[in-house]
Amino acid sequence: MSPRHDRPVALITGAGRRVGAVIARTLHAAGYDLALHYRRSADDVHALADELERQRGDSTLLLQAELAELPALPAMLERLLAHYGRLDALVNNASAFFPTPLGTATPQQWNELFASNAQAPFFLSQAAIPALRAARGGIVNMIDIYAERPLANHPIYCMAKAAHAAMTRSLALELGPEIRVNGVAPGAVMWPSDGKPYDDQQAMLARTPLQRAGTPEDVAGTVLWLLRDAPFVTGQIIRVDGGRTLSV
Numbered sequence: 563m564s565p566r567h568d569r570p571v572a573l574i575t576g577a578g579r580r581v582g583a584v585i586a587r588t589l590h591a592a593g594y595d596l597a598l599h600y601r602r603s604a605d606d607v608h609a610l611a612d613e614l615e616r617q618r619g620d621s622t623l624l625l626q627a628e629l630a631e632l633p634a635l636p637a638m639l640e641r642l643l644a645h646y647g648r649l650d651a652l653v654n655n656a657s658a659f660f661p662t663p664l665g666t667a668t669p670q671q672w673n674e675l676f677a678s679n680a681q682a683p684f685f686l687s688q689a690a691i692p693a694l695r696a697a698r699g700g701i702v703n704m705i706d707i708y709a710e711r712p713l714a715n716h717p718i719y720c721m722a723k724a725a726h727a728a729m730t731r732s733l734a735l736e737l738g739p740e741i742r743v744n745g746v747a748p749g750a751v752m753w754p755s756d757g758k759p760y761d762d763q764q765a766m767l768a769r770t771p772l773q774r775a776g777t778p779e780d781v782a783g784t785v786l787w788l789l790r791d792a793p794f795v796t797g798q799i800i801r802v803d804g805g806r807t808l809s810v
């Protein structure tokens with residue numbers, strides 16, 4: 563392990579683009595140095611790291627991995643600790659999302675959806691426990707309101723996110739008092755990059771008390787709050803959905 567880095571360090575999975583990149587910018591602006599995990603978004607993550615390094619030097623480390631490959635998970639932690647010597651925050655953000663209508667779903671789709679949304683968060687968290695314990699750090703898991711209220715035609719995704727939600731509560735129970743474990747459950751804040759919306763935007767707004775779509779910044783601000791400003795909160799999953807799940 564290298565000498566302990568001066569500033570707090572956060573590892574964010576799936577950090578190259580979209581919500582993960584906004585979480586990265588938000589934590590970085592709050593003084594965290596970052597390990598930015600990515601899989602295929604090499605150009606995006608390099609551009610993000612360049613942007614953040616211009617703001618503060620020696621503040622980013624890039625970690626490439628396919629999260630379905632289990633040996634890659636402790637290996638990422640080893641590289642991170644060799645570089646920074648500490649870990650204060652883990653944000654399990656990476657996620658596969660696609661429909662699996664009943665009658666068509668395959669074991670391969672099951673494995674892909676569970677790999678990023680449940681299996682990797684668990685084994686990455688497990689590998690991070692000693693370092694997080696030493697730092698009295700925190701884990702934030704990106705869940706989804708669809709873990710509680712299923713999205714039509716997406717049963718396996720909803721099940722995988724529900725497993726991630728259960729993991730949040732189980733680890734919170736087991737890892738106190740040193741490590742707090744929480745989750746954020748967004749409503750739709752960014753449509754999937756294949757252009758297919760989670761559901762109809764107008765219908766969604768009509769059911770949302772705050773009468774607007776959410777933003778990645780809404781989500782990232784909640785992640786930062788849970789990590790930095792909520793020392794007596796653990797095992798909670800905060801819905802960031804404008805109140806949408808209040809209506810039936």
Ligand SMILES: NC(=O)c1ccc[n+]([C@@H]2O[C@H](COP(=O)([O-])OP(=O)(O)OC[C@H]3O[C@@H](n4cnc5c(N)ncnc54)[C@H](OP(=O)(O)O)[C@@H]3O)[C@@H](O)[C@H]2O)c1
Nearest residue numbers: 576580581600601602603629656657678704706750751752
């Ligand atoms: N977007 C929304 O409105 C919304 C709503 C509810 C919940 N959420 C949750 O919030 C988080 C961020 O959402 P998002 O829309 O920004 O996510 P996203 O773009 O769908 O995915 C984020 C990243 O996950 C990485 N990833 C997926 N499978 C992987 C695997 N097997 N191995 C390694 N990396 C993998 C990809 O990295 P590469 O590009 O590098 O391959 C991808 O860029 C997710 O957990 C999502 O479920 C989002």
